[in-house]
Amino acid sequence: MKWETVIGLEVHCQLTTKSKIFSGAATAYGAAPNTQACAIDLGMPGVLPVLNIEAVHMAIKLGLSIDATISPHSVFARKNYFYPDLPKGYQISQFELPIVSQGHLDIDLEDGTRKRVGITRAHLEEDAGKSMHEDFNGMSGIDLNRAGTPLIEIVSEPDMRSAKEAIVYLKSLHALVRYLGICDGNMQEGSFRCDANVSVRPLGESKLGTRCELKNLNSFRFIERAINFEIARQIELIEGGGTVIQQTRLYDADKNETRPLRSKEEANDYRYFPDPDLLPVAIEQALIDKVRLELPELPQQKCERLQKQYELSAYDASVLVSSRELADYFEATVKQAQVSAKLAANWINGELAAALNRHNLEITASPITPAQLADLLRRIADNTISGKIAKSVFEILWESKESVDSIIEKQGLRQVTDSSAIEKMIDDILAANPQHVAEYRSGKDKLFGFFVGQVMKASGGKVNPQQLNDVLKKKLAGQ
Amino acid sequence: MHNHTIAELAAGLKAKKFSSKEITEAFLKRIKELDNKLNSFITVCEEQAHKDAQIADAMLAKGNAKPLTGIPIAQKDIFCTQGIKTTCGSKILDNFIAPYDATTITHYKQAGAVLLGKTNMDEFAMGSSNENSFYGPVKNPWDLNRVPGGSSGGSAAAVAARLAPGATGTDTGGSIRQPAALCNLTGLKPTYGRVSRYGMIAFASSLDQGGPMARTAEDVAMMLGVMAGFDTKDSTSVDKPVPDYTATLNDSLAGIKIGLPKEFFNAGLDANIAKVIEAAIKEYEKLGATIHSISLPNCELSVPAYYVVAPAECSSNLARFDGVRYGFRCANPKDLEDLYKRSRGEGFGAEVKRRIMIGTYALSAGYYDAYYLKAQKIRRLISDDFRQAFSQVDFILGPTSPSTAFKIGEKSNDPIKMYLSDIYTIAANLAGLPGMSIPAGFVDGLPVGMQLLGNYFTEARLLNVAHGYQQVTDWHKKTPENF
Amino acid sequence: MSLTAVEVKKIAHLARLAINEADTPKYVSELSTILDFVAQMDKVDTGSILPMAHPLDVTQRLRADEVTEPNQRELFQSIAPSVESGLYLVPQVIE
Known part of the structure; x- marks a missing residue:
């Protein structure tokens, strides 16, 4: 039987506010345990939440960028469950009236087609703390620094049909939230987290199969693997006569498998109800209009502009817009070098990307500035150095603070363009290899x-x- | 000294007749001598009181005293007090030294008031008799075999016995007004949002409201002036200026329209209490008020609706008491679930557990619409009844409680009977309206309270109406024999 | 509305309340009585009525995004049942 995969994704983005969503405690990552958990974050008796305006603005930004409805009236609700990293015994989230609903994100697939993925809703909520599972004599340690960090949870429609599509969607969303400046996108630190709802059904069937929710997916690579593992598991299960049970499964990257989550086996009854400590959030059109004016150029708009303005291929442009900083780097380089944009794109997507990758650096931390790269490209364009030599200059530039021209001079890398010198070199080589000359001829x-x-x-x-080509051809031809 | 009202004490302090130190010591002494009969305090803050009195006397000496500077106040043990045990009447918080001050406590500190102690209360403010306290029941100073009402029973007994000139309470379904009625006090539940709830341990967040309890409307007005106000830490507090509540106390009552809801005077009301209330109505007529019959048709459903809404909110509000970050933790938990279940099972008393379970059920899958949502709809109907009523009259008058103080143990085994003690007070909480209870007479030697309800943010006028009555009656001046 | 012992145990579990087996019948009867009492609500038809979650018809005020809370870990943890290395300790959390 042919199977069709159906994937819906829930993405949690930590918003880059300075303070928590409902308290004035700092949100910075990596502080000593519980030093950024104030009375409100700790759920002390009697404390009350007050909503952070910036979190609301960020949600509106996201909503506008995915053509969604921004609810003029949205409500915070309590999701009740007991867990040590959840100090109040409930999470303040949104249930019936989320701030953002019914949007979509267009994604560009590998085969060049564009697909529209529906976004059911995006709502604001507070993050939980962390349980440290290192053994404290059979106890776990709870750090509540993360508790109360603002999150926006972005829930897609079950519109993706393969792990690859899911990854394209996630990368597009990842780029989007970083463009908007609402999330730093750091997956290692958990700023951008994803749960995947995966099910399979016979091809042509319209009813959805039973889904499993995959958790603990903290890199694009793992997400793809986990989904593929889960698809195979479900198909094998069904083909073997079994049925898929709706459950939450944890991805184990070491074993590359998913397994059911033990502690949350029992069906949850979250008892959502409107949080009586918070009032309905009213968002006026004037605020939406104001936020709209602050929106930056979005990845897709930028991609289209780069193709048009710089005559780049769709591929080059899409790689460059994967982050706002990379695209900015490109544009700064082209502007300063006044060379062909294609040359700049090749270097940035090639040599520079590889070097950054090797050193595990973000573009913003590149030791070579756009101005330096522009100098290098200019020397290629004006034939001072060859492309190949340029790579050596690039290597030196990466490590030193010297200018491109001084590296070229000091290392004597200037290209030989004096035709008599070239002729002399060729003559020497031909003279030293008479047999090869004869064979060639x-x-x-x-x-x-x-x-x-x-x-x-x-x-x-x-x-x-x-020049070498031209002269050598002539000489070998006996001219 | 202890027979003075707050207004009299304040005047004496200003006139340098006595110092805050002397007043404070007098009340501390009375507490020491008499509270063993009442059990109205959980914690007496002797050290803090002395410190506060010293600061107050310095303020008085410098001439920068405020109206309540130097006045000892008892605080219900639901308000967090930094560095001082704050129990909410529960074993689960028996070891809880609050790490911060409630906004109300901060306001009293800034006013230069003296923190006398923390008063006994029904556990988490759930109760109408003060029998649900981990620290034992509070006795009514008018009859030690009877309850003082609840949940602010400790505050009521302490002020009635004049162990404190004034005390704070909180009112979720009548917890200021009903004990005020049963102990012959003047108590005011402000409009929801008038007094900050920050640091006031939540029972039912959409109903809870802190307020003052004292012997006269004038004292209550002075205290409300300190407590009321917008608080940036409480999203539900309202940004409205606070008037000088004492400035309008003596305004004329001529022409005010008082409505009597027929539902408050039906068969359920004790005939003797009805007589007392009717006499009070006559007094108001003498003061120039006109009396109108009104109807609040949906108010009979206020108790059922309340016993869904309040437990639902409490089931969630009390989830934080889990033995992890503060408060009681059971001995030797064998795993996480055991830690939760036993810490909560052993830490909470019977009534709290009952309400948590009712609330959990009312919010659970499959029952939400039938219980929680239904109750919130009835709440709207009740609120609409009041809106309608206040388009016809200025104030609503009736009894505060269907009976006088009942015997300890009389209703403690029958939750429904207990719940019905608040039959006249609960509607105001559901609607968020301000209400007062004022001493109106006695039946068999036990105090009877009259309830006045006003429209939103009409506290100044309510106090004026109460004060007017107290100028022509002396019920509020009566004190229990043995105290 | 009569609850069963099974339902009461389920509620107690959801609320994380340990109740003695011996007390279960008492809870069953008390909770059932209360539910019967609140069932009076069914007397009114509330079909088209908007539920009222807040007494006042006001909207949420928003606070500026500022860090105002200093680190008070020592104070907060001085009242904690069990801490080590700045962490709150609980019996092992198993995922």
């Missing part, structure tokens, strides 16, 4: 590369390749 064309290599070797790679 008797029809062994492939030896051309051998001569090029020898000349390059002799010159330390500094000969202008085009």
